[in-house]
Amino acid sequence: MSRHHSRMLNDVYPSLIEDVKKTAKYLNLKVAEKFIRHNVFEAIEKDFGKAKQILDIEIEPDEQYQTLLTLLEPYLVILLKNPSPRIIKDARRLISRMGSLRGALG
Numbered sequence: 657m658s659r660h661h662s663r664m665l666n667d668v669y670p671s672l673i674e675d676v677k678k679t680a681k682y683l684n685l686k687v688a689e690k691f692i693r694h695n696v697f698e699a700i701e702k703d704f705g706k707a708k709q710i711l712d713i714e715i716e717p718d719e720q721y722q723t724l725l726t727l728l729e730p731y732l733v734i735l736l737k738n739p740s741p742r743i744i745k746d747a748r749r750l751i752s753r754m755g756s757l758r759g760a761l762g
Contacts, residue, residue, distance in 0.1 A: 673711050680704070681718040682758055684725050691732065721757045724750055 665672060683704070689697045708715065731747040734740075755761035 673713055676707065676711060677713055677715060680715045682721050682725075682754075683715070684717070684722055687725055687729050690729070718757065721754060724754045724757070728754070 669675075685697070685701055685704070688700070692700075728747060728750045731743055731750065734743050735747060751761070
């Protein structure tokens with residue numbers, strides 16, 4: 657990306673870099689890879705890498721969020737195969753805590 661394009665992008669979306677840093681800290685490609693098709697995962701991984709390179713940023717993961725996501729992962733596996741009321745309750749609790757860290761449930 658040329659300096660001209662970078663300046664244009666910054667003029668149009670001045671908070672882009674901070675917005676990407678803020679949201680990407682919740683991304684965990686290792687977990688995502690287990691739940692999406694391989695070709696989709698590869699496209700996301702490639703695009704994310706390009707975005708970091710173009711924007712010249714490093715992402716600092718939110719450690720508390722990543723821990724909760726790691727705890728949630730086995731619940732998601734079970735929910736996809738054989739959900740039970742107890743598993744649903746526990747997963748909802750973790751998802752709610754994660755949403756409160758992000759400031760949104762979506």
